[in-house]
Amino acid sequence: MALYFTPLVSRLSGCHRGNFTRNCGSCYRACTLDFTSVLSQGASRSGDGSTSQTDRWLGDRDRGRLVLRGASVTSPAAARRPAASSGQPSQQARSLWQQLPRQLPPRTSPLSAKMAASCVRTVGSFLGKCMTCSSSINTVATQVLLSRQVCVSSALCRKNLAAAGPEKFTLEYIQKQVEEYEIGKRHLANMMGEDPENFTQEDIDRSITYLFPSGLFEKTARPLMKHPDEIFPKQRAVQWGADGRPFHFLFYTGKQSYYSLMHDLYGKILKIEKHQDRLRAKGLFSQDAQLISLGPSRWLTKEELELLLVETISTHDYDRFIKLMEHMLCMPYSSTEEEFVQRYRRLLEAQSLKQLVPLLEKDENGVAFSTAEGRRKTSDSSVILRDCGSGHITVNGQDYLQYFPVLQDREQLMFPLQFMGVLGRFNLECKVSGGGRSSQAGALRLAISRALLSFLSEGDGEAMRQAGLLTPDPRVRERKKPGQEGARRKFTWKKR
Amino acid sequence: MLPAVSACLLGFRYSRAATVASPCGGHHYVTAPSAKPPQPQAGDVTEKILNQPLEKADFFRVAELFSLKDLFDARVHLGHKKGCRHRLMEPYLYGCRLDHDIINLDQTMEHLQLALNFTAHIAYRGGIILFVSRRRQFGHLVETTAKDCGEYAHTRYWQGGLLTNANIQYGPGVRLPDLIIFLSTLNNVFQQHVGIRDAAKMNIPTVGVVDSNCNPSLVTYPVPGNDDTPAAVELYCRLFKMTINRAKDRRKQMELIHGLSAPTSQIS
Numbered sequence: 047m048a049l050y051f052t053p054l055v056s057r058l059s060g061c062h063r064g065n066f067t068r069n070c071g072s073c074y075r076a077c078t079l080d081f082t083s084v085l086s087q088g089a090s091r092s093g094d095g096s097t098s099q100t101d102r103w104l105g106d107r108d109r110g111r112l113v114l115r116g117a118s119v120t121s122p123a124a125a126r127r128p129a130a131s132s133g134q135p136s137q138q139a140r141s142l143w144q145q146l147p148r149q150l151p152p153r154t155s156p157l158s159a160k161m162a163a164s165c166v167r168t169v170g171s172f173l174g175k176c177m178t179c180s181s182s183i184n185t186v187a188t189q190v191l192l193s194r195q196v197c198v199s200s201a202l203c204r205k206n207l208a209a210a211g212p213e214k215f216t217l218e219y220i221q222k223q224v225e226e227y228e229i230g231k232r233h234l235a236n237m238m239g240e241d242p243e244n245f246t247q248e249d250i251d252r253s254i255t256y257l258f259p260s261g262l263f264e265k266t267a268r269p270l271m272k273h274p275d276e277i278f279p280k281q282r283a284v285q286w287g288a289d290g291r292p293f294h295f296l297f298y299t300g301k302q303s304y305y306s307l308m309h310d311l312y313g314k315i316l317k318i319e320k321h322q323d324r325l326r327a328k329g330l331f332s333q334d335a336q337l338i339s340l341g342p343s344r345w346l347t348k349e350e351l352e353l354l355l356v357e358t359i360s361t362h363d364y365d366r367f368i369k370l371m372e373h374m375l376c377m378p379y380s381s382t383e384e385e386f387v388q389r390y391r392r393l394l395e396a397q398s399l400k401q402l403v404p405l406l407e408k409d410e411n412g413v414a415f416s417t418a419e420g421r422r423k424t425s426d427s428s429v430i431l432r433d434c435g436s437g438h439i440t441v442n443g444q445d446y447l448q449y450f451p452v453l454q455d456r457e458q459l460m461f462p463l464q465f466m467g468v469l470g471r472f473n474l475e476c477k478v479s480g481g482g483r484s485s486q487a488g489a490l491r492l493a494i495s496r497a498l499l500s501f502l503s504e505g506d507g508e509a510m511r512q513a514g515l516l517t518p519d520p521r522v523r524e525r526k527k528p529g530q531e532g533a534r535r536k537f538t539w540k541k542r
Numbered sequence: 543m544l545p546a547v548s549a550c551l552l553g554f555r556y557s558r559a560a561t562v563a564s565p566c567g568g569h570h571y572v573t574a575p576s577a578k579p580p581q582p583q584a585g586d587v588t589e590k591i592l593n594q595p596l597e598k599a600d601f602f603r604v605a606e607l608f609s610l611k612d613l614f615d616a617r618v619h620l621g622h623k624k625g626c627r628h629r630l631m632e633p634y635l636y637g638c639r640l641d642h643d644i645i646n647l648d649q650t651m652e653h654l655q656l657a658l659n660f661t662a663h664i665a666y667r668g669g670i671i672l673f674v675s676r677r678r679q680f681g682h683l684v685e686t687t688a689k690d691c692g693e694y695a696h697t698r699y700w701q702g703g704l705l706t707n708a709n710i711q712y713g714p715g716v717r718l719p720d721l722i723i724f725l726s727t728l729n730n731v732f733q734q735h736v737g738i739r740d741a742a743k744m745n746i747p748t749v750g751v752v753d754s755n756c757n758p759s760l761v762t763y764p765v766p767g768n769d770d771t772p773a774a775v776e777l778y779c780r781l782f783k784m785t786i787n788r789a790k791d792r793r794k795q796m797e798l799i800h801g802l803s804a805p806t807s808q809i810s
Contacts, residue, residue: 285712286717289668290670290717291668291717292670292694295688295692295693295694296695296696297694297712298672298696298704300701300704300712301698309685313686316682
């Protein structure tokens with residue numbers, strides 16, 4: 047068989063059931079493959095057919111491990127997918143199985159081998175999406191040669207996928223994965239001829255892209271090898287000790303981290319109120335003193351809070367948390383708890399910092415100029431902005447009045463300059479190609495705004511960004527779909 | 543552990559009769575035949591530690607922690623109005639003055655002593671104690687009390703299967719509380735807290751402060767008293783905290799006296 051893995055190959059070699067999400071429907075996302083098994087696939091598969099499927103995988107897995115994709119995503123749709131797709135192939139697989147005799151002679155006769163081989167091939171080709179039972183049928187088919195009588199039906203194998211919830215991994219399992227990752231890293235370093243001690247994650251990524259080139263568009267579906275902590279979602283360790291007593295005093299509420307956070311927050315509010323009372327007793331209380339100043343920041347989102355607490359919380363809980371925080375912020379003398387509050391806020395990056403400002407150059411005559419490009423729909427444009435003071439505009443060698451006879455297009459050209467109030471100052475030399483007149487005008491407008499950035503200050507740049515001058519328009523023509531007249535327009539509906 | 547405890551206490555009550563009827567040497571084994579620890583010496587010492595408090599009525603001297611005057615000053619005797627009165631609370635009421643029910647503090651004294659004594663015994667044997675109260679006024683206070691004792695609290699929304707569906711809610715092999723203390727037996731809509739019924743279903747003994755509008759029937763150790771006044775609730779919290787700490791300190795003392803090298807909490 048081929049040495050590279052395709053979804054078909056990985057399915058035929060049998061995926062370990064425990065290692066991936068139950069939506070191994072897209073099997074290439076979530077299989078684990080052993081290096082040695084990948085490199086010697088034919089040998090391993092034909093060699094130990096006597097062991098059961100799981101045993102064979104455990105036996106192979108004594109070297110490094112290549113994890114294709116972690117078991118991090120389980121969506122309800124994905125969980126339903128194997129069940130949905132199993133109808134057609136599993137029936138065909140079952141009928142194949144029923145055709146085979148229950149007990150074959152132990153020696154491989156040509157007929158049984160051919161049948162088994164055809165079984166393997168046909169089973170492999172039928173399986174559009176991988177199923178847990180499909181792999182077991184597959185291995186069962188190979189083991190038919192050795193007269194192992196195993197009855198399998200897809201109805202028995204199918205579990206209630208939605209009810210079980212996200213997959214849980216034991217601590218020992220994760221530890222084993224970590225060890226295997228470390229060993230695999232060293233093997234990979236040896237394979238690439240590099241130093242095993244100083245093999246960083248970038249080196250690993252580079253080696254994997256070299257060894258397993260993948261043409262898949264979906265970057266997350268490509269082979270990856272990362273530390274198990276980044277792949278397996280964080281889970282809670284067991285919450286109680288050897289004697290059974292839980293560690294946390296709010297364990298029996300069910301949401302201990304969230305409620306302990308609320309408890310601490312309320313405790314801080316009480317402390318601030320006591321402080322206020324003491325000051326009032328001394329007569330030193332003033333309403334507007336010592337409020338917390340936060341700067342440009344935002345509250346943690348619900349997902350970030352869930353990550354922090356390693357616990358799921360509802361929107362209601364999250365709203366209550368934010369309300370209580372806001373209440374605390376409004377109290378005078380709350381600046382004592384500033385450090386606590388800042389833990390739950392994230393800085394907002396000023397978007398204008400991300401803008402790439404084009405360079406300001408000087409040509410032979412000492413005139414400052416800048417160049418920028420812009421795109422809209424299918425038009426490309428590039429603009430050279432010269433700080434002459436005359437206000438001439440040339441587009442593709444022609445005067446702009448000739449090139450854009452319509453007022454609207456000329457207005458689009460002028461708008462950035464008019465917005466900043468520098469109408470007569472600059473000379474524009476524009477080149478534009480592709481698209482129609484409106485999209486050419488839009489492309490030019492974007493290019494002019496970008497070129498203008500290098501002549502303006504930070505605040506003006508931010509104003510331009512907020513006006514929408516620096517945002518490229520993402521709208522492109524939507525394709526026509528079959529069965530419809532256009533992209534959205536449907537054919538006339540006739541009742542009869 | 544729990545069947546052992548309840549059997550033990552029942553045994554304590556009936557052991558007088560048992561020893562009179564059938565004298566059986568030095569030890570009277572009141573516990574149900576539970577698994578004995580492997581080493582005979584440690585087992586004997588543990589048994590002695592566990593049985594010694596059962597020989598005296600008020601081993602932890604909880605009666606000294608409070609007096610009737612304290613209860614009166616904390617306004618424990620003030621019940622709700624006559625219209626809110628629960629029929630089953632009538633035996634505990636002293637009377638009614640200007641439509642306000644007055645709770646009989648003599649009865650409260652007895653019940654509170656029994657409740658504190660029971661709590662102390664549970665804490666002595668390393669049981670898990672859960673404080674429950676659904677009053678928002680006192681939620682923080684109850685949680686702080688529980689944290690100070692080293693026990694557990696639940697003053698939030700009670701999810702349906704917390705006790706009855708524990709293996710799925712928390713994970714397999716979880717240990718449930720051995721005692722639940724209700725600082726207020728009603729929830730926010732003035733109905734009986736679900737925890738009382740669930741604890742009764744799971745054979746968990748309960749201690750509950752029952753006001754004149756509460757139903758005391760399912761509570762194992764009801765304590766008739768006011769659950770609305772901050773002073774009263776602070777008094778209860780203080781008393782429970784002191785008893786639990788006392789019992790735990792006593793246990794550590796006993797283990798040191800009897801020479802157990804590692805004073806870990808041995809579960810009987």
